[in-house]
Amino acid sequence: MRHLSAEAKGSSFWDRVRQSIGPARVEGFIDVVSRLTGAVARAMFVVLLICTPSLLLPGVTQDTTQMVVLIGLFAGLVTLIEYGSTYPCLIEFRNAPPFNRVRFLSLFVTVFLLSIIFRGLYEPTTLTRFVQAVGHLVGYVIDFPYSPVRLIMLLVPDQTNVEHMNLMRSAVGLSYLVSLLTLAVFLIVLRVLGWPNRTQAFNFWTNLPTFDPTMGVDVVTRLNRDARFNIALGFFLPFLTPAVARSASGLFNASMMDSPQTLVWMISIWAFLPASLFMRGIAMNRIADMIDEKRMRGARAVAAGLLPA
Incomplete structure (x- = not known):
């Protein structure tokens, strides 16, 4: 049996499949x-x-x-x-649904629900009261010491009235719940649907346009390293963001309640960005596993004499 070094296996892998994993498809x-x-x-x-x-x-x-x-x-x-x-420049995982669909739906649901909550300040309806009640319940449950919700609530000025405090807790709690549900849905997609589809080509040009697999160290090592970084950043970001915001004097004050649009976007991004980073890290780790599996199959085929070395 011929021994193949990791470098030789990696170069032969990329020489064979270029920048796609799976069978090629003509558009x-x-x-x-x-x-x-x-x-x-x-x-x-x-x-x-x-x-x-x-x-x-x-x-x-x-x-x-x-x-x-x-x-x-x-x-x-x-x-x-x-x-x-044909080939994007910025948006990742364009041809790997439903990755971006889950992210977009998460952000849209968050923005919509927060808009409904703050609409209740001016035009209370049955819908606004129901969403506020659900958000208040969730916010109360996860508002414990050192939790992301508690850290955000500490930014609210002391002179804020009770109604506005409860409204903020509802918005923060509901947005954080949506981000957790987003991660749960994505993990279900990974397990049940086997994302990404292994029967179709996974093209690095269209799905990871800012990632060059031919530069630097081994591509699997780079993908795993980036995956760990994204997951770690996604975990710590909900805790770091309030600390950074607290150091920025005047970012949160009593007049912020007079600008509900600003609050909607700030809270939505605070909840959405960590979940998005988590998803990106998990996705890159899955792609690294796919490449590793393909390398192992190629190495076994070469050892069995089914492919030229």
Whole structure:
């Protein structure tokens, strides 16, 4: 049996499969139309996400509305270009659903629910009271010493009235619950659906456009290292963000309750970003395992004389 070094196995692996894992697939006319249609739909959903707080919250000024529309159109244009082009530049896991769908749905649900909560300040309805009650219950349960919710609540000024304090606790608790449910859904997708689909090609150019597998140390080592970094950062970020915000004087004050749009986005990003980093780390670890498995199969095939060395 021929002995293969790790470096030789790695180079022969990338020479054979270039930058994709799995069988190659040629894109046809129907695929192009489907990709462009999907890009337009995704761009519209992104615009809707950006505009959701302005649509649900009352008292939005005309200048704020114009700025939100401009930001939404820009984000939609970037999404359209990224998903409409053959090879994206920024968005990762474009051709590995439902990774980005889970992330987008998580952020949209968070923004929508927080907008409903803060809408209750001005126009209380049965829906706003129900969402506030659920958020208050969740916030009360996970508001224990040194928890992320407790650290965020410590940023609220002492002169804030009880109603606004309860509203903040509801928003923070509900957003954190959505982030935990997002991770649970993604883990279910990994286990049940076997993400990413091993019967299809996994192309590094379209799914990890900022990751060059041909540079640096062994690609599996780099993927595992990046995975550990993302998971660690996702774990510590909910605890570090309040500390950084506390050091920034004036970031949280009593007047913040007069700007519910700002609170919606700040709390949403605080809850969404750690979950997104967790998902990215888990995904990169799964891809590293796929590459390792393919290398082992290739090495066994070479040893059995089924493939040329």
